[in-house]
Amino acid sequence: MVSEAIKPTTHAAHEQLASTEVLRGVVLQMHEAFPKVCLAWNLKSSMNKNWKILFERLDTDGSGRLDYDEFAGALAEVLKIDVPEDHLKALWAYVDHDKSALVSIEEFQHACYLLLLDEWPTLGEDRLSSICVVINDAAVHEFSKEGSGVMSGNWFQIFNKFDTDESGRLGFEELEGVARMRDPGLNLAQKDLSTHDLKGLWKAIDADCSGDVTVDEYMHFMKAHGPQMHQLTDYSKKMRGISLGEGPKVLPDLNDEEREAAEALPVAALRWVVLRMHDAFPKICLARVSASFDRGDPGTA
Ligand SMILES: [Ca+2]
Ligand SMILES: [Ca+2]
Ligand SMILES: [Ca+2]
Numbered sequence: 001m002v003s004e005a006i007k008p009t010t011h012a013a014h015e016q017l018a019s020t021e022v023l024r025g026v027v028l029q030m031h032e033a034f035p036k037v038c039l040a041w042n043l044k045s046s047m048n049k050n051w052k053i054l055f056e057r058l059d060t061d062g063s064g065r066l067d068y069d070e071f072a073g074a075l076a077e078v079l080k081i082d083v084p085e086d087h088l089k090a091l092w093a094y095v096d097h098d099k100s101a102l103v104s105i106e107e108f109q110h111a112c113y114l115l116l117l118d119e120w121p122t123l124g125e126d127r128l129s130s131i132c133v134v135i136n137d138a139a140v141h142e143f144s145k146e147g148s149g150v151m152s153g154n155w156f157q158i159f160n161k162f163d164t165d166e167s168g169r170l171g172f173e174e175l176e177g178v179a180r181m182r183d184p185g186l187n188l189a190q191k192d193l194s195t196h197d198l199k200g201l202w203k204a205i206d207a208d209c210s211g212d213v214t215v216d217e218y219m220h221f222m223k224a225h226g227p228q229m230h231q232l233t234d235y236s237k238k239m240r241g242i243s244l245g246e247g248p249k250v251l252p253d254l255n256d257e258e259r260e261a262a263e264a265l266p267v268a269a270l271r272w273v274v275l276r277m278h279d280a281f282p283k284i285c286l287a288r289v290s291a292s293f294d295r296g297d298p299g300t301a
Contacts (some may be wrong), residue, residue: 008210011114014097018090024115026083026091030054033079051109065102068092113211123200125225131201132226134193135179138186148184153229155222159215170213172202 016023034054058074059066066074072088075081083091095111096103123131139158143150150157162170162178176198179186205213205221 008110008208009097009114010209011118014095014111014114015093016090017093018087020115020118022087023091023094024119026087027112027115029081029083030075030079033081051112052105055105055108059105065104066108067102071103110211114209117203117206117209120203121196121200123197123204127197128201128204128225131193131197132222134188135186136227138179138188138192142182142186143184151229153227155219155226156215159218168215170218171211172199175202175213 011020031054034050034057055066056062057078058071060070060074060078068089071092072085075083075088092103094115095107097107097111135158136152136155139150139161140152143161150161159170161184162174164174164178176195177185179188179193179198181187202213204225205218207217207221
């Protein structure tokens with residue numbers, strides 16, 4: 001994550017003196033070595049928070065900035081990992097994006113994120129849409145069970161279910177956590193929604209590669225890919241086995257509010273309306289017949 005005012009950089013904007021695999025390899029080595037020196041490393045906590053803890057450990061003089069010597073020294077002495085110097089220099093060049101010869105916590109977090117994200121899958125439009133249907137259906141199903149219902153296609157409601165710390169932003173850990181969690185959660189197993197697909201979804205939603213997902217980013221994405229309220233996309237119809245094509249128009253032209261109210265009626269209430277119509281119909285017929293008779297025109301009934 002970077003500060004609000006500055007647009008986060010993308011992977012392609014960083015200097016690369018070594019392949020992405022090599023750079024990512026060093027980051028993963030740091031990542032793996034860290035739990036051995038710091039029990040506070042919390043795998044359930046957010047990625048960015050963990051990189052911050054690691055950074056603070058590397059920042060031995062506590063200045064909030066690392067220079068190259070401090071960085072190289074800390075890797076050897078704090079993490080006790082052995083990284084070839086050219087790999088280390090390449091990672092440094094990648095991380096110090098603004099070439100200030102110092103690395104800030106924000107630069108460090110963001111660079112580690114970009115290197116890991118680059119390996120995450122890039123999914124096609126169809127795949128992303130089908131993942132959105134899975135999430136939508138699971139949210140409607142699971143949250144209606146626990147009494148805090150979610151309306152199909154109400155992506156803002158679903159956002160709030162994911163945003164467990166109510167920060168107004170999502171971290172990948174929140175997306176994955178709520179997707180897998182049961183009561184309250186979507187209770188989705190690997191076979192329903194693989195981690196591969198979750199990572200691909202995340203990569204697609206975090207459009208600016210900032211490391212977190214804002215409400216705007218999320219809503220923008222869901223508007224393009226998710227099933228919408230009151231209107232199933234062709235894709236979700238296909239997924240649900242509903243035939244495509246122009247079906248009979250059941251509802252008259254209602255505005256959104258009327259349609260929402262109409263859809264909120266329980267089946268019993270709908271049945272009651274239909275029965276009332278049914279009961280009323282013979283009276284209308286009789287009235288029309290008698291009206292016709294009055295006009296001396298018995299053929300119209
Ligand atoms: Ca810098
Ligand atoms: Ca959050
Ligand atoms: Ca973002």
